[in-house]
Amino acid sequence: MEYFVQQLVNGLTLGSIYGLIAIGYTMVYGIIGMINFAHGDIFMLGGFAALIVFLLLTSIFAGLPVVLLLLVMIAAAMLTASLWNWTIEKVAYRPLRGSFRLAPLITAIGMSIALSNFIQVTQGPRNKPIPPLVSSVYNVFGISISLKQIIIMILTVSLLTIFWYIVNKTALGRAQRATEQDRKMAALLGIDVDRTISVTFVMGASLAAVAGTMYLMYYGVTVFTDGFVPGVKAFTAAVLGGIGSLPGAVLGGMLIGLIESLWSAYFTIDYKDVATFSILAIVLIFKPSGILGRPEVEKV
């Protein structure tokens, strides 16, 4: 029982990270109907920005409090990743918006290859380990919960609250939802569609950057290929929850995290990615609209 709960905690931590990335996929898909394949690499880029800022800060000011260090890391990662995603959207995706459906997907795949190789070229191909930032572990009823896990979960919950508020209660969120439903009509009603789409990319990237920083802190290592597998898993999460639905993305992320950690705990760890990918295939085949998504109506 304790072992099970322990795995539950681990799974939820991992799921929070996947959920944060998945929101970026689901929002972009919702608003322009495109699978932003490079999103996983934006996540990786955020992790690298955090890593470099961490090294910079620790080399200049030794003995900085960990809270401040983490905050600066997250802020820098968010800024850098947002700027990258904003630029990519403007340069690579916007000119193709009216084009045929495959065009943005191919461009995004090209961008994903370019981004990971850019990091490989500029930062080197080796694993980048960092010393543990927070190492305290608490024991609650025989279950060990590390401070890292608590930070990740608290951060995820608070970010989601802010995010939920923006999407549901502000003018910006209304503009986003309107653009999602009918881009042409939204433009006719005076919404700056280009700007709304840009903001969506920026929001997705900043959440992915937080996830990247958390991933770095949790595993203590990052490498230039780190974007692909978490990216595909987060996309799986978005699809599982119902693509286009924000609560669905978080729910899907949690489920994927739980499945992965429970599978590794009770079955073979070798096949844990096979399990995730199989779930993606099974969900798409039997319930393509996901858990919380609306079914697509076929119109002639």
Place this chain on the structure above:
Amino acid sequence: MANISNTHESAGGNLTARALREGFYAGVISLGLFVLFVGLETTQNIRNELVLNQRWGLLAVFVIVAAVGRFLSVAYLRPWLAARKAAASATASTETEESFFKRNFSKIAIVALIFYPPLMVVLFGVQGSLKWVDNFGIQILIYVMLAWGLNIVVGLAGLLDLGYVAFYAVGAYSYALLSQYFGLSFWVLLPLAGILAAFWGMILGFPVLRLKGDYLAIVTLAFGEIIRLVLINWTEVTKGTFGVSGIPKASVFGIWSFDVSAPNNFAKVFELPMSSAYYKIFLFYLILALALLTAYVTIRLRRMPIGRAWEALREDEIACRSLGINTVTTKLTAFAIGAMFGGFAGSFFAVRQGFVSPESFVFLESAIILAIVVLGGMGSLIGIAVAAVVMVGGTELLREMTFLKSIFGPDFTPELYRMLIFGLAMVVVMVLKPRGFVGSREPTAFLKERKNVSGSFTKEGHG
């Protein structure tokens, strides 16, 4: 801000001011983009700790290039392009007779390819030709064949497949494992690998047929990854990440062998000096024949009812269904035939390398093949071949550019930039020419005369 929308202003001052401003913005943005990743480098010191290396000079180069590039593009390139476009539309385009070279391009290309290996032997000698025949000839032709195979699925039937490399892997492992465990020869296993891959194409194709467009793409990606992960983890059979090595060579239909010890060794029979170049030249012709077979089958299939059904499916699935076409069998045959050619290419790959491991079948390979198909203009066989030569040959050429070492210093390795340039090229070509290198497509069915359909009238990816 008032004059931003004033793009037609060609008079000097205003435009230059705007270009300066845009250039400045570009500089600031690129500073933000690159300050962490280019300005600083993480390296390991002797105690294996990460330390930062400062590269502000390189960062300055990046920022200046971005700013100046943006300035020049806004101030000179765009007005020039606009002027040229206006001039082009002013002079009405007249139909010009296509040149002899353009009309007979495919015949000339095939003849040139047949004479390619002897020419290389004459130019560089028997050993010197090895690099040109193997690294350029065979490498490019494998991708041409794979792209033509995928073209059946993506270009003709309009089903986006991101896991094509799985069938390539099935073909390669079929040959590798069956020849190791049962000692069967290449000529028996080549068709068998194709059949097995087609079989897998059907198995994977069956459940995903209900899906459309992007969803289909992601499920095929998942299947591709599952097959690769199984190859890694099923160590008893596949030997996992170590791969299968010592795969026997192919022979010329069992008449001449390329094994050094065999009595009917090719070089011994013809009393030539021993060299591995003969084997490579044989492989070159083999893959050329396989690729041409793919092209021939594609061309013939397009004229058959099934090919017409694929193209109808690509254009409009609902219309297709209401006309009584069985979409399930149509999609399945596209999947299976595409997979079969992937399987042929896979068994060729195994025979060429003599070694297969899951490393060769990563998602990146699928992406490269798909990129070639899309950049070639989807459905156009010649366009795809051109795209393969440009993308694979171009990145392959980077390995040869040792003179760059003298410019950028001895540490500079051009190979590192191969995939970076490949990815950027995908983006740039897509943004500039979304329809690929060949922008128009020949219709297969037509009334009275054959007119080229402009690319913008056709659509893809609506599986």
